Amino acid sequence: MSGWGATARHPEFRRGAREMTGIALGIAAWGLVTGMTMVKSGMPVSLAVMMSLLVFAGSSQLAALPLIASGAPIWVVWATAACVNLRFVIFSAQWRRYFGHLSRPRRLWMIYFAADLNYVAFTHRFPEPRPAPEQLPYFWGGVVTNWGAWQVASLTGIALADSVPAHWGIGFAGTLALMGLLLSLLGDGARRVAAVVAGCAAVAAYALPLKLNIVVAIAAAVAIGLLIDHRTPRPPAPAPDAT
């Protein structure tokens, strides 16, 4: 990219990087868990490295792993990952107000790297949703820090996974990470009901073939959520979360 050196020397690049460094420890722990969980789920190391570098989305990776390990159909894996990633769709409506004027290849290249915490930090730094020149260096400072912390930790987790015996149950840390993310999303009463419905439906429908219990659970929870919203109207507000 032209002007990359100028971007990296910009004071806002350093500010973006600095404001991400504070949470890099959490990002690194999450990446370490994801790296180890990939290998512990039975995935070959080469594919785990590819998954880490290509997919770069911890919660969708962790959600996909048990499905891949149990031989679920590919479309069910993709549908589950897409649902886990739906929050990004909401974020992207907001990103458009900052980066919509850039060329399509450029804005898509940028946004591929924009994880949850980048969104949180960026919208905190620039509450006014309109383009400004210092936004690009700030954005890149944040995403380079986040991407680096994540990938180093994830690849370390992949490398270390085989030196930790399987019967320790370290792989369960991936489930705990997803559970933490789930708890941070719970919010109001309707969301709690939807989560309980989804969990119960996924267990009750577990005997369905093709891991369709996941699809059934999502459909049931969204239907319940919309039903509750319909009865108690309030303005929708997507909650930030912490991947």
Place this chain on the structure above:
Amino acid sequence: MNALQTTVTIIGLGLITLLTRGFFLLSDRELPLPGWLEQGLRYAPLAALAAVVVPEVVLTQGHLITTFKDARLYAAATGAVWFFWRGGILGTIVSGTAVMVTLRLVMGW
């Protein structure tokens, strides 16, 4: 899944990352987001997470676990207690994993 299927799955997951993060940046024209869709989108992420997490905690080989000597129950409970007491995903992972490893190694659960 064999290696080829897993590779295809991973490439697709990478595309899903790009397409979801860039959803409203794909088009050059402004796309209005219908209200009902925006409301539905609020529930899909946590529904997907709950649908993956809950069976991982309470099922063994597709059956509800019938023993209390299962380290996953205590690990998940510890993580949840930590989350509501102190907050934060990192502490949830660390405390739950500590209980998991302790019970597995000391009690053999």
